[in-house]
Amino acid sequence: GRRVTVRDVSAAKARGEKWPMVTAYDAMTAKVFDEAGIPVLLVGDSAAMVVYGYDSTLPVSVDDLIPLTAAVVRGSTRAMVVADLPFASYQASPEQALASAARFMKEAGAHAVKLEGGRRILPQVETLVSAGVPVMAHLGLTPQSVNVFGGYRVQGRGQSGDELMADAKALEHAGAFAVVLECVPADLAERITASLSIPTVGIGAGPSCDAQVLVWQDLMGLNPRPAKFVKRYSDLAGEMTHAVQSFAAEVANGAFPAPEHTYQ
Numbered sequence: 181g182r183r184v185t186v187r188d189v190s191a192a193k194a195r196g197e198k199w200p201m202v203t204a205y206d207a208m209t210a211k212v213f214d215e216a217g218i219p220v221l222l223v224g225d226s227a228a229m230v231v232y233g234y235d236s237t238l239p240v241s242v243d244d245l246i247p248l249t250a251a252v253v254r255g256s257t258r259a260m261v262v263a264d265l266p267f268a269s270y271q272a273s274p275e276q277a278l279a280s281a282a283r284f285m286k287e288a289g290a291h292a293v294k295l296e297g298g299r300r301i302l303p304q305v306e307t308l309v310s311a312g313v314p315v316m317a318h319l320g321l322t323p324q325s326v327n328v329f330g331g332y333r334v335q336g337r338g339q340s341g342d343e344l345m346a347d348a349k350a351l352e353h354a355g356a357f358a359v360v361l362e363c364v365p366a367d368l369a370e371r372i373t374a375s376l377s378i379p380t381v382g383i384g385a386g387p388s389c390d391a392q393v394l395v396w397q398d399l400m401g402l403n404p405r406p407a408k409f410v411k412r413y414s415d416l417a418g419e420m421t422h423a424v425q426s427f428a429a430e431v432a433n434g435a436f437p438a439p440e441h442t443y444q
């Protein structure tokens with residue numbers, strides 16, 4: 181089978197079909213999600229927090245994310261793999277954006293990139309699209325701007341909703357193939373989704389978006405303090421605690437390894 185492409189994603193919107201996106205940062209989880217039928221895998225700069233242990237997404241670099249992206253591409257066969265361009269790898273100029281995107285595509289095999297921002301980064305989006313790089317945009321709570329927002333809070337309430345709508349339309353016009361809406365009121369996300377012909381991918385943006393995305397550690401229950409918009413579909417922290425404690429107990433009492441785990 182072939183990979184999911186941007187054409188499949190836009191065809192899904194035309195058919196009114198909703199789809200899931202999840203993050204992945206390594207080959208084995210990518211393989212699980214890919215074989216489960218997740219059409220789009222995002223190597224998010226959320227890796228800064230869930231892989232590297234920082235308390236924001238700002239510290240990670242292209243060099244930090246390339247090996248993770250390459251692993252996700254190697255671990256999957258069907259999903260489209262979208263790579264996040266990290267903080268300060270695209271804001272300076274369209275040339276910088278293309279150089280960073282090219283590294284993700286040539287060195288890691290990414291199929292598309294995602295970047296944060298609206299009308300301020302239109303020149304970047306236009307340059308990427310005309311170079312043949314599919315661009316997923318990201319509006320609302322854009323975590324690389326947390327220091328401007330003064331925390332992780334809902335965006336687009338009141339007047340700023342019109343700005344967000346204008347950003348979304350401008351991004352579509354510039355050639356973005358999808359736009360993530362993070363932490364925006366559901367009615368605004370609904371209006372943006374209805375106004376665009378490209379899909380909206382919601383995270384804390386209500387039920388009307390064309391797609392939904394979650395960080396996999398959040399949806400699996402590995403994050404002890406997830407945001408309000410997270411639903412936990414598993415208690416992986418509990419499962420893993422139980423499993424590693426069982427291993428520890430069996431090492432201590434000699435039950436592991438048993439004869440079937442042993443070469444005679």
Ligand code: KIV
Nearest residue numbers: 203224225226360393
């Ligand atoms: O980095 C990330 O995981 C993201 C998604 C939450 C949209 O940008």
Ligand code: NA
Nearest residue numbers: 224225226264
């Ligand atoms: Na991100």
